[in-house]
Amino acid sequence: MNHAALESGVPGSSIARTLDLIGDRWTLLVLRAVFRGRHRFTELQRDLGIARNLLTDRLHRLVDNGILERVPYQERPVRHEYRLTDMGRDLSPALIAFMQWGDRWCTDGPPPTVLVHDACGTPIEHTVRCPSCDDVLDPREIASRDNG
Amino acid sequence: MNHAALESGVPGSSIARTLDLIGDRWTLLVLRAVFRGRHRFTELQRDLGIARNLLTDRLHRLVDNGILERVPYQERPVRHEYRLTDMGRDLSPALIAFMQWGDRWCTDGPPPTVLVHDACGTPIEHTVRCPSCDDVLDPREIASRDNG
DNA sequence: CAGTATCCTCGAGGATACTG
DNA sequence: CAGTATCCTCGAGGATACTG
Numbered sequence: 048m049n050h051a052a053l054e055s056g057v058p059g060s061s062i063a064r065t066l067d068l069i070g071d072r073w074t075l076l077v078l079r080a081v082f083r084g085r086h087r088f089t090e091l092q093r094d095l096g097i098a099r100n101l102l103t104d105r106l107h108r109l110v111d112n113g114i115l116e117r118v119p120y121q122e123r124p125v126r127h128e129y130r131l132t133d134m135g136r137d138l139s140p141a142l143i144a145f146m147q148w149g150d151r152w153c154t155d156g157p158p159p160t161v162l163v164h165d166a167c168g169t170p171i172e173h174t175v176r177c178p179s180c181d182d183v184l185d186p187r188e189i190a191s192r193d194n195g
Numbered sequence: 196m197n198h199a200a201l202e203s204g205v206p207g208s209s210i211a212r213t214l215d216l217i218g219d220r221w222t223l224l225v226l227r228a229v230f231r232g233r234h235r236f237t238e239l240q241r242d243l244g245i246a247r248n249l250l251t252d253r254l255h256r257l258v259d260n261g262i263l264e265r266v267p268y269q270e271r272p273v274r275h276e277y278r279l280t281d282m283g284r285d286l287s288p289a290l291i292a293f294m295q296w297g298d299r300w301c302t303d304g305p306p307p308t309v310l311v312h313d314a315c316g317t318p319i320e321h322t323v324r325c326p327s328c329d330d331v332l333d334p335r336e337i338a339s340r341d342n343g
Numbered sequence: 344c345a346g347t348a349t350c351c352t353c354g355a356g357g358a359t360a361c362t363g
Numbered sequence: 364c365a366g367t368a369t370c371c372t373c374g375a376g377g378a379t380a381c382t383g
Contacts, residue, residue: 274364
């Protein structure tokens, strides 16, 4: 998909722009690892089994796009680790939604990882609500409205 | 990323399995179009600007994986359209989460598309809750627990 | 440890002609 | 209309050697 196709075919799609940033084969996996507390290059590389040059590239892109930030954790020699920015942390609902979908539909056994409220240990719930009706919505009750 | 790398590097990741199904450059865009009411081959092809052989391939894979179903809408000649299954409809929270993230972080102007509760027209809200505490959770309050 | 620099392969994506 | 069949290109991903 080239950029022209994007412009003409899927104008103004937030999904398309989002895919441009994180829609490759590794970025979401890198982010998931950072969410789970892996912050250093070698940790990430070992955990994911990603090629080193690719990890370098993905981390740089994530930093350039404001999703991660590179912060020093020691001097002499200076070493950095990668932390989520607010923008990155805000990807959490999307990541969670994908995990839950995979848990529900792509496995036979119990979900390999369960997300819990750390204060009480209860598995979390992921909902779409109407703030005005105060109702949890079914996908069929959702419409899309174009601005423009 | 080959399959061996996936197995060894990211064992049991629901995200990895989900990406195997829908993690390419077009599938999510196709699904978004189906969610928005495009159900026929030519509608999808024109709207997305996707190459015809790619659209054929993506639709077949989505049908094979149980995300879409192919239902006839006329006979002589028989024609089909593509409809979401329950499995496909259940991707809605993930799609919505991505759109909202893109709306918030990848645009300057107003969001190009707003999702609304069709009964009352109010823009929807997307939350992670703890069903036991009945609280909306911040990403920092979420922990992940591995099942062995 | 945390990368950078090279080189290579293979397959995803695309253009286009053809068909019941 | 709704595809299938071919052929091609280019870039994502990967292996590996090197470095402050």
